[in-house]
Every structure is written in C-alpha cells, then in structure tokens.
Amino acid sequence: MESKQLKWIYLVGLALIWGSSFILIKKGLIGLSALQVGSLRIIFAAIFLLLIGFKSLSKIPKEKWKFIAMTSMFGTFVPAFLFAIAQTEIDSSVTSILNSLTPLNTLILGALVFGVGFERRQVWGVFIGLVGSLLLVFNGAMNHPNQNYYYAILVIIASICYAINVNLIKKFLSDLSPVSITTGNFLVLLFPSLAILYFSGFSEVIHVEKVQHAVVFIMILGVLGTGIANIVFFKLIQMSSPVFATSVTYLIPVVAFFWGLLDNEMLTPVQFVGAFIILIGVYLSAKKNKIVTN
Numbered sequence: 001m002e003s004k005q006l007k008w009i010y011l012v013g014l015a016l017i018w019g020s021s022f023i024l025i026k027k028g029l030i031g032l033s034a035l036q037v038g039s040l041r042i043i044f045a046a047i048f049l050l051l052i053g054f055k056s057l058s059k060i061p062k063e064k065w066k067f068i069a070m071t072s073m074f075g076t077f078v079p080a081f082l083f084a085i086a087q088t089e090i091d092s093s094v095t096s097i098l099n100s101l102t103p104l105n106t107l108i109l110g111a112l113v114f115g116v117g118f119e120r121r122q123v124w125g126v127f128i129g130l131v132g133s134l135l136l137v138f139n140g141a142m143n144h145p146n147q148n149y150y151y152a153i154l155v156i157i158a159s160i161c162y163a164i165n166v167n168l169i170k171k172f173l174s175d176l177s178p179v180s181i182t183t184g185n186f187l188v189l190l191f192p193s194l195a196i197l198y199f200s201g202f203s204e205v206i207h208v209e210k211v212q213h214a215v216v217f218i219m220i221l222g223v224l225g226t227g228i229a230n231i232v233f234f235k236l237i238q239m240s241s242p243v244f245a246t247s248v249t250y251l252i253p254v255v256a257f258f259w260g261l262l263d264n265e266m267l268t269p270v271q272f273v274g275a276f277i278i279l280i281g282v283y284l285s286a287k288k289n290k291i292v293t294n
Contacts, residue, residue: 007244010236014229014248019255021225022092023263024217025084031205031214034088038081039197040215044222045076045230046186046193053183060176060184067172072185075165076226077192079158086158089151092263094141096256098155100133100278103246105163110242113167121284122243129250129281135274136253159249166242169234178234182227250278 028037060068087095104126141149173181205211237245254275 007236007240010232010239011244011248011251014232014236015251015255017225017229017232018248019096019252020259021221021229022083022087022096022252022256023259024221024225025087026092026263027217028214028221029084029087031208031210031212032202032218033200034081034084035196035200036202037084037214037218039193039200040202040218041080041084041222041226042076042186042189042193043197044219045226046190048223048227049179049183049186050190053179056177056180056183057187059180064173064176065184067168068181068184069188071165071168071173071181072188074161074168076185076230077189078161080226082154082158082161086151086154089148090155091147091260093253093256093260094137094147094152095155096253097133097136098152099159099162100129100249100253101156101159102162102249103243104130105160106166106242106246109160109163110167110170125247125281125284126243127281128284129247129278132274132277132281133250133253135270135277139270139274162246162249163242166237166246169237170242173234174238178231178238181234182230185230186227247281250281254278 025037028040032040083095107122107126141147169181206215233245233248236248257275
C-alpha cells in the first residue's frame with residue numbers, strides 16, 4: 001500500500017482510538033482520582049510495551065536516550081495528568097475539542113524553534129480547523145455554564161506539550177523504530193508513575209467495586225489508547241509531517257462527541273457545523289512539510 005494511503009488509514013485509526021480515550025478517562029474518574037488515572041494509564045501502557053518491545057530497547061543509541069526522556073515527559077507524562085485533572089471539571093467532549101489546538105502549536109513551534117518549513121496551504125488548513133474547534137468550544141460553553149473553564153488552561157498546556165513532542169521526534173528520533181521510541185518512553189516513566197500511584201492512596205481503595213471497574217477502563221486506555229496508539233502515532237510522524245500527524249486532533253472531537261451522545265451529552269447543530277469545518281482543515285493541512293536545514 002502506498003504511503004499516501006497508509007498515512008490516512010493511520011490517521012483515521014488514531015482518531016477512533018484517541019477519540020474514545022476521553023470517555024475512558026471520564027469513566028475512570030468515577031472511582032479514581034486524577035493522579036491515579038494518570039499513573040495507572042502509564043503503568044498499564046508500560047507493562048504492555050515492555051512485554052512486546054523490550055528487545056527493541058537495545059536499538060536505541062546511548063546519545064538518543066536524552067531525547068527519549070524528553071519526549072516521554074512532553075508526549076505522555078505531563079499530558080496524562082493534565083487531561084485527567086481537567087476532566088474533573090469540564091466535559092470529556094470539551095477537553096477533546098481543546099486538544100485540537102495541537103496542530104496550531106506544532107506549526108508555530110516547528111517554524112520558530114525547530115526550523116521546520118511550511119506552506120500556505122498548511123497554514124490555512126490549521127486555521128480553518130481551529131475555527132471549527134472554536135465553534136465547538138464556544139457553543140459548548142454556552143450550553144454548559146456551570147463548568148469551570150479555568151481548567152481548560154490545563155488542556156491548552158497539554159496541547160503545547162504534544163506540539164513540542166512531535167517536533168522532537170521528527171527532528172531527533174526519525175531514525176528509530178516507533179516501537180523502540182514508545183517502549184523507551186514508558187520505561188523512563190514506569191517508576192515515577194509507580195511512585196505517584198503508591199502515594200495516592202490507591203492501595204486503600206482498590207477493594208472498592210467502583211474502583212475496580214474504573215481500573216478496567218484505565219487498563220483499556222493504557223494498552224490501546226496509549227501503548228498501541230503511540231506506536232502508530234510515531235510511525236505516522238516519521239512517514240508524514242508533524243503538522244499532518246497532529247491533525248488527528250481535529251478528528252478526535254468528532255469521535256468524542258459521538259461517544260458523548262451515548263453518555264447523554266447532546267450535540268447541537270452548531271457543533272455539527274464545527275465538526276465539518278474541522279474535516280476541511282485536516283484535508284488542507286495534509287500536505288507534507290519540507291525540513292529546513294541551517
């Protein structure tokens with residue numbers, strides 16, 4: 001299969017997986033604290049990845065481990081906790097919408113910090129997608145006046161972390177396999193996450209039935225929505241561009257909203273319009289970047 005077709009398959013697959021992640025976080029928060037959700041998500045992903053990818057760690061050169069550590073922090077550790085904390089106050093669908101800021105941040109940081117070139121078509125795609133996201137955000141705010149939108153700042157910070165992460169991977173880790181990068185990331189994060197889980201008081205509540213149910217949701221989130229999805233995402237970054245890879249965040253709200261419907265979150269006509277505009281933005285931002293070297 002040609003890479004042009006394959007990258008779109010990866011993009012849609014990631015949208016389905018990550019679009020489902022927000023409802024899984026929401027279900028996990030029913031019995032767990034935000035710190036427990038974030039740490040368990042990383043721990044389950046780490047165990048899964050070490051089982052399937054431990055041998056790939058030997059393929060990581062010593063000088064690359066500093067970038068593995070950096071991408072683990074920006075791409076997984078910080079966002080995992082920020083999203084969980086944010087969803088204690090705002091809806092999962094709203095969180096997924098705000099995550100759509102990632103391609104815009106990726107384009108800006110890529111141009112200003114990492115020397116990545118871009119084309120006018122990409123810029124228009126990013127901003128059109130952003131307009132669709134803003135429609136969804138403001139309409140959601142009008143229909144949920146009791147939500148604390150200060151917590152939305154945490155999601156914006158997480159989107160900046162994601163933008164830094166994809167640019168780091170494209171610039172410094174493109175020569176490594178996605179399995180090596182992902183497994184290395186979670187090896188770095190496993191012990192800090194175990195420490196956070198231990199001090200969160202998890203052992204004191206694990207016997208509670210609703211906690212056990214919540215753990216199952218987070219296990220699915222960790223293995224599928226974090227472990228497997230990150231492998232696919234890193235592959236997508238390597239075969240396309242940072243902006244195209246992060247344009248998956250434009251499709252994620254569409255999936256998240258349909259999950260929201262099943263969980264009694266209603267879509268408005270304006271939100272449907274916003275979702276359509278987002279899809280246009282994804283198409284326009286699809287053209288691959290050229291890397292500018294100094």
